[in-house]
Amino acid sequence: MLQALREKTSGWIAIAIVALLAVPFAFFGMEHYLFQNNADYAAKVEAPPKWWRSAPDVWLVRKLAWTSTEVGPEEFRQAFDAAREQRRRDEGENFDARAFETMESKREVLEQLIDRAVLGLAAERANIVVGDAQVREVISSIPAFQVDGRFDAQRYQMTLQSAQPPRTPAEFQASIRLDLQRALVPQAIAESAFVTTAESERLMRLLGERRDVSFVVVPPPAADETPVPDADLQAWFEKNASRYRAPETVALEYIEVVAQPQAEGGDVDEAEARAHFEQVKSRFVASERRLASHILIEVPAGADAAAQQAAQKEAADLAAKAAQPGADFAALARAHSDDPGSRDGGGDLGWVEKGMMTGPFEDALFGMQAGTVSQPVKTDFGWHVLQLREVDAGKPVAFEDVRDEMVREVREGEGARAYNDQVGRIVDEINRHPMSLEQAAAAGQVEVRTLAPFARGAGTGIAANRAVEQAAFSEALTQDGTVSDPIEIAPNHTVFIRVTAHTPERAQPLDEVRGRVTAEVRADRARRQAEQTADAMVAELAAGKTVQALAQARSLEAQSIPGLPRGAPVPDAATSQAYFRALAPEAGKSTPGRAMLPDGSAVVFTVDRVIPGDPAEAQPQEQAMLRQQLGALLGNEDAEVLQRELRRQMKITVNEERL
Structure with missing residues (x-):
């Protein structure tokens, strides 16, 4: 029998069957058989190529055509550590590090990194590029790098060196560039939101709405001192057992x-203070910086050789003009530079320190003499013509200037x-x-x-x-x-x-907490009794009685408040919310309702009239601020919709083993 089976499975029919079975395995699930789960990433984001946006999500196509980016374990760990420190600062002594080390917290941080990766991949596919001027502008605006409201290069260097982990200016600039690249599209969408006049006026009518309200406060029922049967105690105890531990x-x-x-x-010995100064004096030395301007002749990515040569020739011509005696470099920059961030300022780049610019640009600038113009310098953005206007060499600080600090x-x-x-x-x-x-x-x-x-x-x-x-x-x-x-x-x-x-x-057994259970059962009885009393009074109001008649029948005091504004705590904030949740009454009628207070009393009320807010009463500045705030809310919502849609278009794989 075995010999017959071997003969039947060794011919051309068996070969054909195996070939047919190999086709679906090539597209569906083959990676599960060929590869083990040894991926060295926390999350992976994959997207169809730009030239085939409807590419199917099958293994072979993904491997050959899709683009991808990863969130590495080290990137996740740094983000998680930063989130832990931020939570520690926010919560202070209440922070529980052990409770934070949960998979839920880790996934929350990872989802933020995935959103960043999705936006980065989308920006890359859309060919979004961020220029040096934008990066410099952002870095200069960061308060941590400023002294007296102005960017300070020494503070910039020291802050980066003291970060955990320490970062070089080039690394920090690369991270800022990537953040700007990721944020450009959602930020543009958020800023494009607007609110029509009709929408803002409708919101102002709601926010400015007032209501005529009548109400009576019904005191809580008398203390319940009646015995509680053991069966009721046992039922309540079993229902709320988690509370009695x-x-x-x-x-x-x-x-x-x-x-x-x-x-x-x-006292501190003078020699000891001086020795300490020698150990730390490097932190008091200002780094050399150079005041520079530039003209950029941009070369688009993927430009051919002819375009490259044309840009180089134009830059060389501008360099020759700028080097002539009496030439106005700022005027040439305003007329010819392709850098939108510095063009209007005559190409002014401000004070530049080492590490702030790309390699060729920085090498050329720090090899120049003050008052000179460079030959064209090639970077990834095109050809630059540099002007070095001034050199500020680093100046050491004397011991006498910091004596008290050293002591x-x-x-x-x-x-x-x-x-x-x-x-x-x-x-x-x-x-x-x-x-x-x-x-x-x-x-x-x-x-x-x-x-x-x-x-x-x-x-x-x-x-x-x-x-x-x-x-x-x-x-x-x-x-x-x-x-x-x-x-x-x-x-x-x-x-x-x-x-x-x-x-x-x-x-805890029932006998150990019997007194507490008895008190809670009685409190629950009182609460239900108060609610039943309030509901009965609401039913009477719905049948046509007035709040004043209800109050008089129960020897209580009724109150009427005309034009109560939204949010007024009368008698408390929760009751005010109940007033404005009630339906607007029909003409000649009232809308009844009730709200329970924390002390067990009840507020039974009627809404007698609704007066919409008048947009004309708002100042133009208030109307503009409201439209701006509402537009920001709508814009943020649009950006979140974009984020969800981008995530839907991409394949996201999470590797929790690396978290």
Whole structure:
């Protein structure tokens, strides 16, 4: 039998069947068999080519024709770290780093990076290019690079060097260029939104709307002191069991190290201050900068040799004219330059430092003498003619100019060293005895203190610090009983903690919370009774009674407020919202309604008349501001629609293993 099967599957029929089966495998699912999931990216965005926008989403076509871009693991990690730090700054001590390290948070950050990648790929496919002038303008406007409201090259260099990770000017400029490229289309769409006069007037009529309202405040029912049957208690307890749980608690012992004020005082030797100055004086030296102008003869991407030569010849002619005695370089730039960012200013580029421009441009500029004009310089944007107007060489700062600052830094350094030495001795002892604080306390000459059991958010003293609380409730400390790593709760203030007792969260039996359950059942009864009373009064109003008649029958006080504006808290904001959610009444009638107040009382009301806002009462400036704000909202919505549509047109693959 096996021999017969082998003969049947070895002929030309078997070969033909295998060939037919290979065709669909080439287009559908073959990558699952040929490749393992070893992709080194966090997310990948793929788009059909410009010349075949309807290209099908099948493996072979994607591999051969589609364009793609990736979000790398390092890019994601940097963005996630930045998001963590931003959240930490926003929430302060309430920030929970452990809670932030969830897949939901990671996907939220990744989705933002994917949106950026989608916009970048779309801009690349649309041949969107950002010029050097736009990049310089953005960098110059960043407050972090300014001194007294003006761009400062030294501050620019120092800020980039102190960033994490440090960045060169070229790297930063490339990132700004890419951000501008990505933002150009959605920004243009957002700015193109507009609001018609009819739309703004309709909104003003709604915002300025007033209503005539009558209402009565119905007090909460009397306190419910009636017994609650055990069956009702049990039913309520089971329905709300998640609310009756004893929180997780921990008890601590700890030591704290605080820098002593006397360690930061005392005289500082002149020689020591000068030695410190020699170590840090490089930060006081201003970098050389050059005041430059340029004329750009642009060469489009993909231009042929003839166009390249024509642009070079035009640049050479302009360079010859600009080099003549008495030539007006600014006038030539305004008449001939293709750089829209500097043309109107006569080609002025302002002060330029090394690292701000592309390689050939920068090499030529920093090889020139002041007052000269260069020969044409080729970059990716075309041919440049440069004029060096002035050179500002870096000037070192003398020790006498920063003496007080050096003395202060030396004194702070001495205090910091004493503090760090103390912390270091404690850490060494903890490494030798990780299950006890006694030896560490002796080495640091501090005492061991204790904290009674506390729950999350209920700690006092150092336990009120968010970082201490997070460490105290971490699995590493609650399970092992080891001493924590150093926890800095303030500058020059560090604590070490050890969990001495840990009680996990637990369900509380009914007998343990019977009093609380009884009170909540009675409160629920009172709430339902108040709602029933209010609903009955609303029904009477709907049948034709007035608020005044209802109030008189119940010995309550009715109030009537004509022309109540939107948002007026009468008697509170939630009730005001109920007034304006009610339907406008028909002529000669009223619209009844009710709202419950936090104290268990109810507001029963009628809307008697609606007075639309009058757009004519608004000043022209107010109308223009409203149209601008509404237009911005609509523009942002249009940009979001564009983003969703671009994502729909592309294939997005997420690799959560790399997050």
